[in-house]
Amino acid sequence: MSQDAAARPITVSRLNAVIKGTLEQRLPAAWVIGEISQWKPWSNGNIYFNLKDKRASIRCVMWGRDAQRLPAHPTEGMQVRVFGHVTMFEQRGDLQFQAHTLEAEAAGGLWKIRFEKVRAKLEADGLLAPERKRPLPRFPSAVGVVTSAEGAAVHDIINVVKKRAPWVKLVLSSARVQGEGAAIDIANAIRRLERSHVDVVIVGRGGGSSEDLWAFNEEIVARAIAASPVPVVSAVGHETDTTIADMIADLRAPTPSAAAERVVPDREMMLREFSVVRQRMANASHRRIVQLRTAGENAMRDMLRNVRMLTRDRQQRLRASAGKLEALSPLAALERGYSVALAQDGKVLKRVAEFAPGSAFALRVSDGTVDCTVS
Amino acid sequence: MSEVDPTLEQRLDRLDEIVHALEREDLELEQAMKLFEEGIGHLRHAQELLNNAELRIERLLDQTRA
Numbered sequence: 001m002s003q004d005a006a007a008r009p010i011t012v013s014r015l016n017a018v019i020k021g022t023l024e025q026r027l028p029a030a031w032v033i034g035e036i037s038q039w040k041p042w043s044n045g046n047i048y049f050n051l052k053d054k055r056a057s058i059r060c061v062m063w064g065r066d067a068q069r070l071p072a073h074p075t076e077g078m079q080v081r082v083f084g085h086v087t088m089f090e091q092r093g094d095l096q097f098q099a100h101t102l103e104a105e106a107a108g109g110l111w112k113i114r115f116e117k118v119r120a121k122l123e124a125d126g127l128l129a130p131e132r133k134r135p136l137p138r139f140p141s142a143v144g145v146v147t148s149a150e151g152a153a154v155h156d157i158i159n160v161v162k163k164r165a166p167w168v169k170l171v172l173s174s175a176r177v178q179g180e181g182a183a184i185d186i187a188n189a190i191r192r193l194e195r196s197h198v199d200v201v202i203v204g205r206g207g208g209s210s211e212d213l214w215a216f217n218e219e220i221v222a223r224a225i226a227a228s229p230v231p232v233v234s235a236v237g238h239e240t241d242t243t244i245a246d247m248i249a250d251l252r253a254p255t256p257s258a259a260a261e262r263v264v265p266d267r268e269m270m271l272r273e274f275s276v277v278r279q280r281m282a283n284a285s286h287r288r289i290v291q292l293r294t295a296g297e298n299a300m301r302d303m304l305r306n307v308r309m310l311t312r313d314r315q316q317r318l319r320a321s322a323g324k325l326e327a328l329s330p331l332a333a334l335e336r337g338y339s340v341a342l343a344q345d346g347k348v349l350k351r352v353a354e355f356a357p358g359s360a361f362a363l364r365v366s367d368g369t370v371d372c373t374v375s
Numbered sequence: 376m377s378e379v380d381p382t383l384e385q386r387l388d389r390l391d392e393i394v395h396a397l398e399r400e401d402l403e404l405e406q407a408m409k410l411f412e413e414g415i416g417h418l419r420h421a422q423e424l425l426n427n428a429e430l431r432i433e434r435l436l437d438q439t440r441a
Contacts, residue, residue: 167424167425170430189435282411285411
């Protein structure tokens with residue numbers, strides 16, 4: 001702007017354009033620390049707010065394309081740091097600070113707010129309930145793996161499975177695990193596995209900063225895990241922070257290798273177990289044979305004993321009958337000294353009239369007969 | 376076992392049943408021997424699988440990006 005008083009007057013538009021140009025040229029972009037007030041997101045995506053401290057305040061604007069990258073909106077009075085530059089809103093001659101990036105001063109900051117929001121939403125839908133956790137299959141035939149095709153995680157998993165359970169088929173469904181679009185990529189990769197008939201899925205990546213791991217905190221990833229028809233093991237290599245994916249997965253493993261170890265059985269252990277099973281079957285069969293043989297022998301013994309008892313019983317009855325029979329026998333009377341006279345035709349002679357003089361008869365005594373004649 | 380080979384998991388589940396039956400149930404001798412033989416068969420197949428398998432890796436194509 002010329003100081004020359006004789007210069008031609010300029011328009012307001014020109015004035016503001018010159019001011020705007022000067023401000024933007026002279027004041028380099030900078031980080032500014034302050035407190036949020038009157039945060040107003042517009043429907044077109046732009047956000048207007050004031051940044052202030054105890055003694056000063058400045059109008060700020062954040063355009064939609066920058067606002068989109070905010071993990072969450074700050075709350076009133078929140079301490080933030082904003083990167084941007086001073087400019088002028090020419091239509092009204094207002095000076096304003098154009099914010100490109102906005103971060104909370106507190107640890108975790110806006111990410112923490114976003115994390116809590118996602119967590120609360122999933123919790124409200126019942127997706128974090130412990131009873132939703134499914135048990136892993138004991139002996140999976142196929143394992144799905146969702147991670148970066150280039151990262152160390154996939155190699156770690158392949159190595160563990162190759163060593164422990166080489167009969168298992170690995171189905172790799174790769175995804176970018178960090179950067180813009182990573183969350184959608186991971187969710188799609190999980191869904192792709194649905195058609196592959198895997199028995200269990202590992203979703204993860206190797207270690208990284210909280211920012212690198214952020215995709216695993218996104219709702220879209222959480223919902224894809226929850227919707228998986230088979231159990232999902234999270235393996236986000238970061239021991240300190242728990243990601244949303246860890247919370248919603250059926251099992252959380254600290255690293256991709258650890259996840260693979262939890263998912264597939266160990267061959268050496270199984271072979272040892274097999275010999276135990278073989279031994280148990282052999283023992284049980286042998287025991288059963290001995291048992292059955294003993295049972296057979298017992299049955300035979302019982303039968304013989306029954307037969308013997310029955311025989312003894314008969315013999316006793318026979319003896320008793322014989323005694324009775326003897327008592328009734330006429331032979332017994334003969335033993336006592338009685339005798340019986342028998343006619344020659346064997347008829348018993350009971351009366352005197354039956355003995356004709358001179359006739360012969362037999363006298364039956366205990367040890368034989370005596371031939372007699374009536375005199 | 377005629378149509379489709381059972382999976383490892385199916386074989387091992389069946390083995391559990393067989394061991395349980397042999398140890399707990401009053402089986403006829405013939406039945407016990409049949410189960411024992413079946414169990415040994417499953418064990419042999421499982422062992423073969425464990426000892427001879429080579430890792431297979433399938434890579435799913437990302438159709439949404441292709």
